[in-house]
Amino acid sequence: MIRLRDVHKSYSQGDHDVVACAVDALEIGSGEQVALIGRSGSGKTTLLHILAGILRPDRGEVEVVGARIDQLSEAARDRHRGRHIGLVYQTFNLLQPFTALENVLLGALFGRGAGHRAREHAESLLRKVGLGDRLHHRPNELSVGQVQRVAICRALVNDPELILMDEPLGNQDRATGGVVLDLLLEIAREGKKTVVMVTHDPESASRMQRTVDLASLRTGVASRAGGRA
Amino acid sequence: MRLWSISLRNLRIRLVATVLTTTSIVVATALYAAILVMAEQTEQRYTGAYSAQLAIIGPKDASQLEIVLNTIFNVGEAPALFPLKVAIDIRKGREFGYRGQIRYAIPQARGDSVSRHAFPVIATLDEMFTKFELHQKPLEFAAGHGFAFSFDDLLQLAEGMAAHESARRTGEAVVPPRPQLRPEWKKCVIGARVARTLGLHLGGTIVPVHGKYGEFGTHEHPEAACEITGILAPTNSPLDTTIFLPLGVHLLIDGHEGGVFVTPLVPGKNPDEVKKLPVQADQIGLTAIVLDPKDPVGDQILRNAFMRRPDGQVAKPREVMPKFLRDIGSAADVLTVIAWLVLLVASVSITVAIYNTMNERRREIAIMRSLGARRHQILAIITGEAALLSCFGAVVGVTVCHLAAFLMRETVEDMSGVYLEWLQFGWWELWLVLGVTSIGACAGLLPAVKGSMTQVADNLAHSY
Numbered sequence: 001m002i003r004l005r006d007v008h009k010s011y012s013q014g015d016h017d018v019v020a021c022a023v024d025a026l027e028i029g030s031g032e033q034v035a036l037i038g039r040s041g042s043g044k045t046t047l048l049h050i051l052a053g054i055l056r057p058d059r060g061e062v063e064v065v066g067a068r069i070d071q072l073s074e075a076a077r078d079r080h081r082g083r084h085i086g087l088v089y090q091t092f093n094l095l096q097p098f099t100a101l102e103n104v105l106l107g108a109l110f111g112r113g114a115g116h117r118a119r120e121h122a123e124s125l126l127r128k129v130g131l132g133d134r135l136h137h138r139p140n141e142l143s144v145g146q147v148q149r150v151a152i153c154r155a156l157v158n159d160p161e162l163i164l165m166d167e168p169l170g171n172q173d174r175a176t177g178g179v180v181l182d183l184l185l186e187i188a189r190e191g192k193k194t195v196v197m198v199t200h201d202p203e204s205a206s207r208m209q210r211t212v213d214l215a216s217l218r219t220g221v222a223s224r225a226g227g228r229a
Numbered sequence: 230m231r232l233w234s235i236s237l238r239n240l241r242i243r244l245v246a247t248v249l250t251t252t253s254i255v256v257a258t259a260l261y262a263a264i265l266v267m268a269e270q271t272e273q274r275y276t277g278a279y280s281a282q283l284a285i286i287g288p289k290d291a292s293q294l295e296i297v298l299n300t301i302f303n304v305g306e307a308p309a310l311f312p313l314k315v316a317i318d319i320r321k322g323r324e325f326g327y328r329g330q331i332r333y334a335i336p337q338a339r340g341d342s343v344s345r346h347a348f349p350v351i352a353t354l355d356e357m358f359t360k361f362e363l364h365q366k367p368l369e370f371a372a373g374h375g376f377a378f379s380f381d382d383l384l385q386l387a388e389g390m391a392a393h394e395s396a397r398r399t400g401e402a403v404v405p406p407r408p409q410l411r412p413e414w415k416k417c418v419i420g421a422r423v424a425r426t427l428g429l430h431l432g433g434t435i436v437p438v439h440g441k442y443g444e445f446g447t448h449e450h451p452e453a454a455c456e457i458t459g460i461l462a463p464t465n466s467p468l469d470t471t472i473f474l475p476l477g478v479h480l481l482i483d484g485h486e487g488g489v490f491v492t493p494l495v496p497g498k499n500p501d502e503v504k505k506l507p508v509q510a511d512q513i514g515l516t517a518i519v520l521d522p523k524d525p526v527g528d529q530i531l532r533n534a535f536m537r538r539p540d541g542q543v544a545k546p547r548e549v550m551p552k553f554l555r556d557i558g559s560a561a562d563v564l565t566v567i568a569w570l571v572l573l574v575a576s577v578s579i580t581v582a583i584y585n586t587m588n589e590r591r592r593e594i595a596i597m598r599s600l601g602a603r604r605h606q607i608l609a610i611i612t613g614e615a616a617l618l619s620c621f622g623a624v625v626g627v628t629v630c631h632l633a634a635f636l637m638r639e640t641v642e643d644m645s646g647v648y649l650e651w652l653q654f655g656w657w658e659l660w661l662v663l664g665v666t667s668i669g670a671c672a673g674l675l676p677a678v679k680g681s682m683t684q685v686a687d688n689l690a691h692s693y
Contacts, residue, residue, distance in 0.1 A: 046686075054599060054685045075603050082601020089689065093596045097242045105230040110601035114230040154600070 001162060001194045002028040002051065007060030007070075009046055021046040023060070023217045028210075030161070033185060033195040035205035038214030044198040047214065048166050051196065052085055053077030065161050082111040086155030088184075090167035092147050094139040100126060100150045101135040104157050111158035118157065125153040129183060145180055152184045163188060165197040169204050181207060232606060236613035243586060250582045251622040253575035258626025258665050259633065261568035265657060266630060266649065267641075268561040272554055274647045278302060278466040279546040280364055284531060286315055286334075286518040286541045293544035294553055300337065300517040301546055303349045303467045307339050310514030312491045313387060315541045317511055319520065320380065330527030333360040334520035336383070338479050338489075341437035341450070343472055348423045350437050350472045352479030354380055358418065361519065363464060371424075373431045373459035376416035378475030386477050387510035394490060395507035410452065410481040417455035417474040421463040422648070426639075433457045435472055437482065453482045465648065480513065489514055572665065575622075576672035579615050584676040594680050595688035604681040611677035612670050619669020623662040 004026040010017040021043030028034050038044050049055040050062060053069045056077075062070040065084040069077050081087075086107070094103045101122055108118035126135055129149040139147050148168070155163055168181060185207060188195045197208060205211045240247045279301050287296030291308030298304040316336040335357055341350040358368055358375030389408035396404040417435050424430070436454045440447030455474050463469055480489050491514045495503050518541075522528040528545075535543045594607055634641075634651035642648045 049686045052599070054689075075605075078598065078601050078603045081599075087599055089599075093592075093599070093689065095593055095596060097238050102230060106235075106597065107600050109230050109232075110597065110603075110606065119230075 001030040001032070001065060002026065002196070003061070003063040005061040007047075007050060007057045007062060009043070009050060009055060009057045019043075021050065021057075023047065023214075026212065026217055028194060028196060030194055031189075031192045033188065033209045034197070035208040035211045036196060036198045036214055037200060037202070037205050037211055040200060042214045044200070044214055045166055048164050048196070048198050051162075052087060052164055053081045078110075083158060084161050086158065086160040086163040088151050088155045088163065088165040088168050092139075092151035094147060094150055094154075096139055099136045099138055100131060100142065100146075100153075103139070103150055104154045107154040107157045111160075121159075122153065122157050125156055126150070128187075129153060129180075148180045149183075152180065152187075156184075156187065159191070161193060163193055163195045165195065165199075167199055167201070168197065169199070169201060178203075178207070232609050233613050233617065235610050236617055239590075239610070239614050240618060246582050246586070247618060250575075250578050251618055251625070253578050254572075254619055254622025254665065254669065255626040255629060257568060257572040257575040258623045258661065259629040260571055260626075261565065262627050262630035262658060262661060263633060264561055264564045264568055265655075265661075266634060267647070268557070269655065269657075270649055270653070271557060271647050274466070275302070275550055275554060277364075278468075279550075280362060280521070281547050282521055282528070283546055284520050284522055284528065285544045285546065286319070286520065286535070287311070287516070287544055289538075289540060289542050291542075293542070293549050296517065296542075296544040297546045297549045298553075299339075300519065301467065303471065307516040310338075310491050310516060311541045312511055313383075313513040313515055314509075314511035315538070316380075316515060316518050317384075319518065330523050330530050332521040332523050334518050335361055336380075336476065336515045337517045337519065338476060338514065339516050341439050341479070341482075343423070343435055343438060344427055346423075346426060346470075348420075348427075348470050348472055350435075350474060350479075352474055352476040354378055354383065354476060356380070357473055358459070362521065363466065363468070368464070368468070369462040370418075371421060371460045371462040373418075373457070375418055375459055376414070376473075376475055378414055378477050382414075383476050383513075384510065386480060387513045390480060390489070391508050391510040391512070398505050399507055408481065410478060414475045414477045415453070415455045416458045417472055417478075418459040418461060419457055419473075420461050420469040420471045422469040422642075423472055424460045429457055429460075431457055431460065435474070437472075437474070437478075439482075439484075450482045453478050465650075469648070470642070572668065576619070576668050579618060579669055579672040580675055583611060583615060583673055584679065587676050587679050590680065591683050591688045594683040595685045598683065598685040599689055607681040607683070608674075608677045611680045612673045615673025615677075616666050616670035619672070620662065620666040622669075623665035626665075627658050627662060 004023050006025075007021065007023040008019070009021040010019045036044055036047065046055060050057050051064055053064070053072070057070055060070065061068065065080070067080055069080060072080060095106065098106065101119075104122040104126060105114045105119060108114040108122060112118065123135060126132060129152065131146060131149055131153075134142060134146060139150070142150065163184070169178070181204065185195065195208070197204065199205055285296055285300045287293075287300065288309035288311045295305065295308045299307055313336065316334060319331060319334040333356055335354055338352045339349055342348060343350060355375050355378050361368060386408055389405070392405045393407045419429060419435065429435070434454050434456060437450045438447060439450065455478060461468060490508045490512045492500065492503055493512070495506070498506075520531075522531050531543055535541060597607065631651050631654075634649040638649040638651055
């Protein structure tokens, strides 16, 4: 599902370059649920963006859902992301002017298309996460937990093979967030989807099948076992 | 969900900016459409108001344009008078070879008007309703019929008036009585718009007014009050605003006694001395003769004859009007350029309005890009906003133009003689809407390019 080799990404800052992310090797199999942990500034989000095809590495090989996305054009990476990858951000990144249903449909619009079937699918997803009576509410009319669930539905609407999450619990109430995360992981397990979650929170990481410390990826130690099976 | 629905939503979010920018497009489009509507309908009005073969005889010392505008379109004052002799010569066939070359020659005199709308009063013969044709058809009546006053009546009246006036001028002991205004002549026919505007019906009364309504010296002629015997069917021509009454009424109006005769230039005598000379019947003054040369031969005969005559000239509306309309067209072209400039300014305002939102929309764009939106889709969304805004503004602008035409049609008619058909739409209006939409879309390109270049990772990094 995911295979990285000698991936390197740096940014220019004044006269010198700052290494944002460096990974010697990483492999994640299909259907795995993996937490990527690391201290602040270790390049977790940069790696997530590389996996999503939002950023292109300076060098290295990145294979995601059967495509060498480091070799794809920007438009092809966008298309690949829209069809095969679902993204959930810490801040959920819903668009305020759009209702819950429309936010989910936005994911479909830029993925596999927002036709009648996508609309039915979006509605069924929202009902599944308990938002059947909130379809036409805007994000500012929803609680944080409800917003999180809308974001998860948007990530799932294209039925992607890979779900990438960036600190999905954020600063919110752990109990509420944990329930929603468990729901996502349950749905992912049912659909045999691969889940990669970036977090610095050990409790969140413990919910995943495997935890990968970003710092270890430079030394050749690919991963360490952890969390629940 | 479609890309355009996102564009529409974005416009609704920024409602105030959208309304302001749309207003500028509405103004520009309405202005442009109004210029074209006026130009188009003016041309239709002016070219549809006369038959192709129509000729007008007018005074020698007026321009042909003056003669045509005054006689056909009721514009301005009658430039001067010319003698009845011209009409007699034409109708008797004298000098013109064959009387048969002229289908009709109807004398007219004007000078009075009615109401504050200044509906012109034209004194003429009954032939105006029996022989005159507009586009190969006699004038139709919506109600009633014409009046009775023939050319022979005119000649007989002219003889009587000349005898009376000559005796009065030369100071003869016995002055023949001035002919009396016969009750059967006091009839008139009014145009459709006169009837509609003044609420007149058959049997109503028209009282001619001398001078301009509301000005010092303006006075009514109650002695010449005429009963309405006919109301013309609408022609969408200046005939709709015209009042026709018998020449006899015009000649016998109080105060017209001496003034109805054309005073000739007599060598060796000053004007005061000339005014003491006897007058002839054929010196009765006319402002125009409308006539129909039967064919090109008749037309040429007429032209040749009037090249030699000192007392009149031929004006052909078909020849005069195209040049006049070209001149008007030039003025309309200048206004069109101004309208395009306004449109250009409006499109720049679209660019500025959308461009200024780009910074605050970076996160929104980055989110859409992270969901898989390609750059060209972002470009399409933002360009779509500009196009939708422009299209809406253009449609409203065209609608405003027609509403303005509806509200101002009577004012415009009073000012220019052009009655605006506010429900008359043209294909050019569809092209105008499409053109403005395209211009708007182009105006949205700059901000759209900026939006499509938004860096996704940078703008997602710390967004809340």
